[in-house]
Amino acid sequence: MISLPFIVSLLIIAVLLFWPDVGVVARWREARRRALRVRREDALKHVLKCEVNGQVPTLNSVAGALHIRDGKAAELLADMEAHGLVTLGEGRLRLRQPGRELALHVVRAHRLWESYLAEQTGVAEAKWHHLAERKEHQLSPEDTIALAARLGNPLQDPHGDTIPAEGADLPADIGQPLNAAPLDTPVLISHIEDEPEAVYKQIQALGLRPGVKACIFSKENGCIRFWADGREHVLTPILANNLTYVPLPGTTPEDLFDEEFLSELQAGERARMLGLSTACRGAERRRLLDLGFVPGTMIEVDLVSPAGDPTAYRVRGTVIALRREQARLIRIGNRETIPMETAAR
Amino acid sequence: MPGDVHEHLVEAIYADAARIADRAVSRPGHQARPTLDRALDHVLTSRIWGFPIMLLLFALMFWLTIIGSNVPSGWIADLLVGKFWPLLRQAASGLPWWLSGLLVDGMYLSTAWVISVMLPPMAIFFPMFTLLEDFGYLPRVAFNLDRAFKKVGAHGKQSMSLMMGFGCNAAGVVAARIIDSPRERLIAIITNNFSLCNGRWPTQILIATLFIGSLVPAHWAGLVSAGAVTAVALLGIGFTLAVSWGLSRTVLRGEVSAFSLELPPYRPPRFWQTLYTSLIDRTVFVLWRAVVFAVPAGAAIWLSANLHVNGVTLAQFLMQYMDPVGVVLGLNGVILLAYIVAIPANEIVIPTVLMLTVLVTGNQGVGEGAGVMFELDSPEATKNLLQAGGWTLLTAVNLMLFSLLHNPCSTTIYTIYKETGSVKWTTVAALLPLVLGFAVTFGVATVWRFLG
């Protein structure tokens, strides 16, 4: 004899399990579908990046990039082949047109989301990549177009990578790892690889970022020593490998060593502003510009807070206090001591 | 590329501005900034004098506020409670008892209390604050203190809203407008309640005098109780910094942040104008909101002591339920109920506590009757009454802590909602101090019982 409560409970359990869309089974299948989609898109992204950079994508390289077993990768690729996304022949993978479009969309979504985080939120730099890795699979092509418009259709993401325009191809990564840079020659750091996250965090903590000029002056004892941003940096080759450079013709090492920043300006000194660093973004950049921190402006140190930070600067007739890490973003030149009789100006 | 267009525009405008200004302005005298301004700046932000001057000025301000408001507070209380109240009672004698009780003993009395406690300190504190602000000193304070606030992820200007909070949290929340960076502004708003507002000072001072000052010989009593109150206020600043740190690293991590602080030239403030505007804008504004919220509170307090449930009053009924919780926290049901009905204004906590204690102890001959708030003339009588209600030193210490760490008053909550426009942040700002308050009082009570 089966009691009524038993049947009712059974019914409730069945509803909880099998109700369309919100039931446990439906959710589980949805999650699996999403996971498959993520793996598929990540594999496409990997193949695309290999192709544009002249590397050969293989089953093994896909398995490595996605951190999955070879068998699972083979399964995934077979499925993708069946869907007309890739072709697998002679051990190498090739993208087919739908696959290429999807891969480009994912790269675009990723880089746009990173730009969004950099420009319009206060999310810490170290989190950008991680968040974008998730978001890239959620944005539809319409979403990315709207996002791009909202950001003013940026051409580069905050790491210095090109954001492929709608329908355009992904350009090859230019530049070489910093390890390979020649000694005593100024170069421009064009890109910082944001994976693995631990390495990226270390590099970022040093204040290194795309757009910084660097000059290596020694590669000894497993250390790469170089000058950048008015300071000496020391990196292990493993770290330096994650930095990419392009040559910087027309700049001498002296130019680089002579580079000075507002944070170095002492009380009683003044200097002409040369530019704002690329690391200064979004609301903060616009605010500094509005306050009159534009290239060509004379800046003089007016007061230093009793705690040593912030420092108040006289800019275009007004006294504005900036924190040290902000002053570090402002490049200056023509540093000089203020003559006594005009000190009050 | 869009960024480039933007920057090009800004540079072009500044280039034009510089050219036009150069043609229009000449400086035959060749003296750009008065040396007095400069000298003043060098003293007020100097390594040696910067902080001492600041501390001295603010100590002086608080001292003047506390000392200066005692006498007028007494006058107003005398007038509103001593004179008008009996007259009103007489005038309302024709009404049914419940109506006159509700109107005169409930609504009128709570409003009178709020005005007499709140008005004088605010009428002294706000004009002084505004004078310093108009003179241009306060931006220098933000400049001096920015480093400490930067360490906890906040803005130096938060020191202003924090100071303002000592006058009134609602005014402090409004003052956070001067912080133009969204994240730092939210931090300042949410943590403002940790500034001990002037509605809570009387509670602190009374309890410290009765229970802590009395622990030491009489000639030390004043100093020790003042020290205890200061310690609570400093603890509040400690909580402000700690909670700011926590917020900026957790829930507010993603909000936009951009620092800038202008140090405007010093300008002699116009005394009378400042007095007038700060009275109108700040004092009356805050007072009006407080009164609006105090009227229903008075009604609630009176009703709770006069409505009966199962043969006991509503207040007693509720206190029975809350007492076990209160005891675990080192407080009691009376205090918890007083803090619930006194959400509209912290000023009426002590009168409500006294009234409820009489209700609980059945102490005849003290006070004015059920549901009528009162204060006692002699501190000894107050202490005796409280001790009859089961108060110990632990209750006193935890009441002081709970008075610092509990939800903001309804005026402040409403102001937070108006300023942030967000239910979410208002809820956070309201519940966070309360949760902290429960945690801290529970911790203190547990340790206390374990040790003693």
Place this chain on the structure above:
Amino acid sequence: MKAEPIPAGVTPPTEACATCSVYRAANLKKLGVNMEQWDYMIALAGNPNTGKSTVFNALTGLRQHTGNWPGKTVTRAEGGFAYADKRYKIVDLPGTYSLLSTSPDEEIARDFILFGQPDVTVVVADASRLERNLNLVLQVLEITDRAVLCLNLMDEARRHGAVVDDRQLARDLGVPVVPTSARSGEGLPELLKVISDVAAGRVVCRPHRLTDEPPAIRHALNELVTKIRQMHPELPNARWVAMRLLGGDENLAEALRRGEIGGAAVNRPSNPAVA
């Protein structure tokens, strides 16, 4: 309102009149300003710390306190005054350094001048720190044709040893310049006179406009300008708006879309200016 009030049941004028007062009154109403009892509408803009509120108080007789801080006037203050038989409504905009950033204050001020099209925009500037203040002045001149520069704090400038040639300034800016010291009331009668002259059209401004534009975007800019002129003939300076849109000012784009909806509601679809 300058135009006769439209009686109920009468269709509003259908010809292109995006700059006429019917259109503007509707826009102002959207911005929360009721123009029923007023002849002219004045906006007061300026940097923080320039004594803008002192000017506002002096003109209206109100006592509004704003401290020595930027961004204190978060809510818009309004007042009114009468001068030579005309009634003027005056709106105190938030004090800002610029109209280019995306802070809420700056958006309020910009939208008000751009879409509310006040009869006169009075920009209050600190005479002792003219260069910095001109940054905002020039930006305001980009988005309105009728402006007056109130060169305030002249007493302070004199104390600092600066001499400001207001005639030269007026020539360079193309708008009337009135030196004042609002605290002592110096120059306020002249300011009132100039405001009334500009409002009534007795003085016509030829505001200074930026000519410099990045060569790389000239083509895109010209194309955009043509489009904006078609869709928003009421805007005084389509070139500026185009520059801002190319500069990635998404808030302005959004505001334009909103403005367009309002415009279409007043001017019937048959209106060639909107169609």
